[in-house]
Amino acid sequence: MSPDPRQAAAERPLLEVQGLVTTYGHVEALKGIDLAVEEGEIVALIGANGAGKSTTLRAISGIAPASAGRILFAGEELRGLPAHRIVAAGVSHAPEGRRIFGTLTVAENLRMGAYSLGSDRGAIAENRERVYRLFPRLAERRDQLGGTLSGGEQQMLCIGRALMARPRLLLLDEPSLGLAPLLVKTIFDTIREIHARGVTVLLVEQNARAALRLARRAYVLETGRIALSGPAAELLADERVRRVYLGAG
């Protein structure tokens, strides 16, 4: 008897990356990455500057070239799809550096986040309310231009904008970068809350300690290859990880 395909899909990870290769000119930024994210997990991706963390996320969301490998999301091959189809499939990406539309208002930035929902006003309004509940600050500033927000508020807008498409998988690239310690904590609390509401998260962080505390599992990337992987708690205790990534003696 052949297995029910839906059940087979349910048993597979939500995201499955196999042998992913990305080359920029002569630089091979990703040399064959394998990673998986189960539905409902928070998975962290850590590594030094230039290791290829952002490139991994960019290749998944279709804005960096992926010359080989597979990117399976809910059983669907994403590699080769244009970025807008990947968003429509349920993957949203809050990119490195936030990339807020500075001369659009907060509300317009959020509206763009929901672009893939077309003109489904009901769904958009519902998502917007959800984002405003998560980040009341954004509701207060809804008519302000994105470029006039503080760094922390821009990060909220960046994440809120990604949530507007109601993704199943959220890719977060260095959400805590450049933020004051108190704001870093707020952002990590928010990620926990987003996850608690059913969104699967793949998190890239320089702040490895905080990321490993938040995540269930993690991957360590070194110059385009996965060097280590396992339960986050184990990596947090790993001698090598502690020395290289956590700055411990």
Next chain:
Amino acid sequence: MQFVQQLINGVTIGSFYALVALGYTMVYGVLKMINFAHGDLFMWGAYLGLTLFTLLGATALAGSAWMVVPAAIAVLLVVALAGLLVERVAYRPLRHAGRLAPILSALGVAFLLQSLARNIYGASWRTYPSGIALSGGVTLAPGLRVSAMQILALAAAALLMAALSLFVQRTRVGTAMRAVSIDPVAARLMGIDVDRIISVVFLIGPGLGGVAGLIVALYYGSFDFTLGWTFGLKAFIAAILGGIGNIPGAMLGGMLLGVVETLASGYISPQWKDVIAYAALIGILIARPTGLLGERLAAKV
């Protein structure tokens, strides 16, 4: 009174520059590229008008100013589709081919459109059939007269610009256009199909430009195949003056250029109007290299 009269004339001509400048600026916004073929698409609006008026001359509308309405709608549609075609055939395949290739391709399309017009319609000056251009006008005060043609042209330009502003400011696709201008990669991450937005821009810009061609030809009465270069170049300059990539900037730049040119012509001398207008332009650009409303320096031309 003479000053007010000159101002009205200047604003009228300026609104034509603005309509054409919008096409340059919108394309620059989303592609960071100058569509050098835009001036010739605009010129084709004038020539298509000629053909349409000849065709409409065989209908019940013959000899009536009402012929302008169906002609304008048809020109809008045809030139918009031509713009879409130009982008698909001449620009899109070169999207990642560096800076120079798209510029050459654009110039190639410009020459092609110009030569095509000359071969089809001839090199001599052409005039629209009589009876189309509105005659008469309104005398507002002694020495202050606004012609009916001027009112029609201004009203049409204002209507088109208002519609465009509403579209860009209020609609989903219009907002996406602005988002793509700001950061195309971030726009793709939002789920925006950037190619689709570029197509929309290449429909709207040339569509407006085509109607402007028709209006300009009506207003001046006659034109030839160099219209795209002469008038188109000025509109391009208006776009830079306002800050290329900035839509309100294109409108402002067009108006300003029209007014300065007209005042220079009226108060100094018609022969010197271009010298004065362009000296003023260079002065403004030296003071504000990004143009009046531009935020960043044009990095890529």
